[in-house]
Amino acid sequence: MTTRTQSVTAQPRERLYLQLYIATTLAIFVLMMLAGVVMRAVQGTYIHMSPDWFYQIMTLHGAGMVGIAGLAGVSIMWYFLRRYVSLTPGLFLANLILFIIGVVMILGAILLGKFGGGWTFLYPLPAKSMGLWSHNAAAAYVGGLLVIGIGFLLFYLDVARALLAKYGSLGRALGVNQLISGRIDTDHPPTVVASTMVLIVNTIGTLAGAVILVLTLVNLYYPTMQIDALWAKNLIYFFGHVFINATIYMAVIAVYELLPKYTGRPWKVTRPFLAAWSASTLMVIIVYPHHLLMDMVMPDWMLVLGQVISYLSGIPVLLVTTYGALVQIHHAKVRWDTPAKFLILAVFGWAAGVVPAIIDGTIVVNQVMHNTLWVPGHFHFYLLLGMLPMVLGFLFHISRHENETTKDRSVGMGFWIFMVSALLFIFMFLYSGVMSVPRRWAEHLAAWIPYDQWAALFGLVVLLSMLFFTVKLLARLTHIRLEA
Amino acid sequence: MTDNFRQAMFVMLVPVIIISHHWLETSMTSHMAVQLPLLVFVGALFAGLLQTYSPRLVVFGQRYRISLLLYSLFTISLWMLPRLLDAALYQSSIAFLKWLSLPLAGISLVLCWRHLPFVLRGILHLELLATLLRLGWLYLIAPQRYCVSYGINDQQQLGHVLLGYAAVYGLFLASSVLLGGRRAN
Ligand code: HEM
Numbered sequence: 001m002t003t004r005t006q007s008v009t010a011q012p013r014e015r016l017y018l019q020l021y022i023a024t025t026l027a028i029f030v031l032m033m034l035a036g037v038v039m040r041a042v043q044g045t046y047i048h049m050s051p052d053w054f055y056q057i058m059t060l061h062g063a064g065m066v067g068i069a070g071l072a073g074v075s076i077m078w079y080f081l082r083r084y085v086s087l088t089p090g091l092f093l094a095n096l097i098l099f100i101i102g103v104v105m106i107l108g109a110i111l112l113g114k115f116g117g118g119w120t121f122l123y124p125l126p127a128k129s130m131g132l133w134s135h136n137a138a139a140a141y142v143g144g145l146l147v148i149g150i151g152f153l154l155f156y157l158d159v160a161r162a163l164l165a166k167y168g169s170l171g172r173a174l175g176v177n178q179l180i181s182g183r184i185d186t187d188h189p190p191t192v193v194a195s196t197m198v199l200i201v202n203t204i205g206t207l208a209g210a211v212i213l214v215l216t217l218v219n220l221y222y223p224t225m226q227i228d229a230l231w232a233k234n235l236i237y238f239f240g241h242v243f244i245n246a247t248i249y250m251a252v253i254a255v256y257e258l259l260p261k262y263t264g265r266p267w268k269v270t271r272p273f274l275a276a277w278s279a280s281t282l283m284v285i286i287v288y289p290h291h292l293l294m295d296m297v298m299p300d301w302m303l304v305l306g307q308v309i310s311y312l313s314g315i316p317v318l319l320v321t322t323y324g325a326l327v328q329i330h331h332a333k334v335r336w337d338t339p340a341k342f343l344i345l346a347v348f349g350w351a352a353g354v355v356p357a358i359i360d361g362t363i364v365v366n367q368v369m370h371n372t373l374w375v376p377g378h379f380h381f382y383l384l385l386g387m388l389p390m391v392l393g394f395l396f397h398i399s400r401h402e403n404e405t406t407k408d409r410s411v412g413m414g415f416w417i418f419m420v421s422a423l424l425f426i427f428m429f430l431y432s433g434v435m436s437v438p439r440r441w442a443e444h445l446a447a448w449i450p451y452d453q454w455a456a457l458f459g460l461v462v463l464l465s466m467l468f469f470t471v472k473l474l475a476r477l478t479h480i481r482l483e484a
Numbered sequence: 485m486t487d488n489f490r491q492a493m494f495v496m497l498v499p500v501i502i503i504s505h506h507w508l509e510t511s512m513t514s515h516m517a518v519q520l521p522l523l524v525f526v527g528a529l530f531a532g533l534l535q536t537y538s539p540r541l542v543v544f545g546q547r548y549r550i551s552l553l554l555y556s557l558f559t560i561s562l563w564m565l566p567r568l569l570d571a572a573l574y575q576s577s578i579a580f581l582k583w584l585s586l587p588l589a590g591i592s593l594v595l596c597w598r599h600l601p602f603v604l605r606g607i608l609h610l611e612l613l614a615t616l617l618r619l620g621w622l623y624l625i626a627p628q629r630y631c632v633s634y635g636i637n638d639q640q641q642l643g644h645v646l647l648g649y650a651a652v653y654g655l656f657l658a659s660s661v662l663l664g665g666r667r668a669n
Contacts, residue, residue, distance in 0.1 A: 088603075091603065153607065153610065154603060154607070157602070157603040157606035157607065158603055160602075160606065160661065161602040161603060161606075164661065164664065167664075168664045169661065169662060169663050169664020170661050170662050170664070171662045171663055171664065172664065200662075203610070207610060207613065207614055207617075210610075210614045211614050211617045211618055211621070214614070214618050215618060215621060215622070218622065224627045224628075225622065225625055225626065225627075226625060226627075227621075227625065228625070
């Protein structure tokens with residue numbers, strides 16, 4: 001039924017916007033990685049830095065990475081979705097402009113205003129800095145997040161408009177009607193299914209964010225307006241969890257669209273595929289209580305829900321994607337070019353990273369592992385080795401020459417160096433977690449410092465390989481094609 | 485909504501609002517969460533009727549959509565201030581303004597609505613939802629009362645009601661986009 005509606009001839013304006021997105025994405029990824037390496041180096045005593053600067057850098061790295069992962073995800077979703085429905089270029093650009101304004105506000109809050117309350121701005125910390133930062137600094141940070149949220153909302157509403165215009169309802173775009181009727185339209189694009197899911201969950205998440213951010217602002221200037229801390233935490237983690245999850249669900253579109261180009265097999269929707277995406281739409285929304293397993297005042301049923309859904313939440317989409325990727329490459333004549341390698345690495349990183357996540361989502365384990373470096377261990381696994389390789393695979397693909405056959409050997413080498421160093425870097429986080437090293441500590445005990453030092457070295461190699469990819473990609477920026 | 489239904493609603497609601505005004509103004513909850521929205525709603529119904537009888541109004545709505553939107557947003561936001569509720573009880577000029585400005589806000593909103601782009605309408609829907617949640621929450625936690633005429637219990641009750649409205653409104657929005665019906669363009 002679904003045919004490509006939009007002309008795929010390159011439009012210079014849209015291409016320019018995409019190039020701006022890509023340049024911003026690459027620059028921020030590299031800078032935030034530098035911040036990450038600096039943190040590991042500080043913990044490893046390679047560099048000396050006052051703890052308040054450490055927490056400022058930690059806030060910068062967290063907010064910057066989450067934000068840029070979102071922006072990169074949007075560029076992938078936009079790139080492919082515009083082939084099926086007609087999106088408004090101006091709103092794609094508006095999102096980037098608001099993002100940059102928000103980033104400037106956040107940078108000001110952190111670097112000038114010394115805000116170091118963590119990217120999660122957990123209530124009541126922004127208002128209780130004990131003199132380290134002013135209310136204005138906290139407000140600039142919170143305001144920056146709000147501005148970024150508005151940008152994303154504009155983009156998602158445009159996606160909603162386009163999907164409703166074509167499919168009539170989001171349920172139909174998600175394929176729910178096909179599940180109910182049992183008649184599966186194998187031509188229904190996986191990109192449309194994934195985009196609809198992201199649109200639904202992120203709009204709800206942004207709404208929760210818009211409420212708690214404004215209440216945090218009110219509390220900053222009217223401290224007598226005291227928010228219930230548990231409600232605040234629920235809303236913040238709901239918003240944060242949904243947003244960072246959605247980055248992967250946007251980026252995975254690159255796997256669905258591009259892997260077939262290297263294997264020669266189309267990626268068709270199936271009944272399990274549609275069922276998985278529908279199920280995950282609901283579960284991503286209700287799984288967030290696994291961040292609150294230590295809050296004994298939470299209702300028990302919510303914590304149990306958090307644990308049970310943690311086992312189920314990511315699994316459906318992950319399974320259909322991993323299975324789909326295996327079907328793609330099994331006995332196929334795969335062209336193992338750089339993009340294909342990154343995409344397969346991404347599926348591995350995502351799948352493998354979910355294992356430590358699920359372990360930690362278990363209440364009895366969480367009582368021990370909560371707030372240890374195990375936690376950054378699992379999320380760096382699926383962000384650094386899952387989300388980021390999806391973005392890199394996408395970028396290397398769309399910037400290749402039309403008939404490129406020669407393989408760039410240096411990028412091929414870079415791929416292996418990136419993969420091995422990132423794995424080692426992540427294992428140091430996980431191992432430190434097993435050794436009960438707490439997360440978010442500027443200073444570590446002497447016994448932990450060797451882990452930090454190894455991690456700093458591995459992190460440095462990851463940073464250098466990313467820098468190398470960035471230089472390569474920026475040099476190819478002019479080759480980018482909208483119909484690649 | 486058919487025109488007949490609109491007419492019937494309008495004819496019924498106007499006397500109901502006028503007759504019940506003393507009673508609705510005895511509590512902050514019914515004043516803010518029932519009377520004010522009803523005034524806007526009556527205006528909206530009226531505009532719907534006007535549009536069918538005078539198609540030129542559609543052109544008017546198209547031409548002045550931004551001014552109409554700004555007027556209605558400004559007026560509705562202004563009436564969210566508890567201070568004005570008090571004033572409307574004690575100053576007849578403010579009371580008069582309430583009875584005039586809110587139905588006008590409803591009229592302007594309906595006149596401009598269909599000429600607004602989908603994305604802007606979406607933002608307005610979501611912002612209204614967020615505002616209900618934020619205000620509801622703030623009224624629940626505010627340590628002092630903001631209207632001299634009403635007690636703090638009343639203010640907190642209003643908070644609960646606004647959160648309830650948000651829940652219903654959220655479900656309505658979710659079901660209309662998930663299940664669909666009308667197409668966006
Ligand atoms: C070279 C690559 C990277 C390095 C060296 C690095 C390093 C770090 C370090 C040292 C921390 C703080 C750990 C602690 O709690 O003590 C951290 C936290 C974090 N990182 Fe990374 N990271 C890297 C890549 C990424 C990527 C690619 C993402 C996401 C796309 C990411 C997202 C985060 C987040 C969300 C936090 C949590 C911050 C917080 O606890 O407030 N990082 N990272």
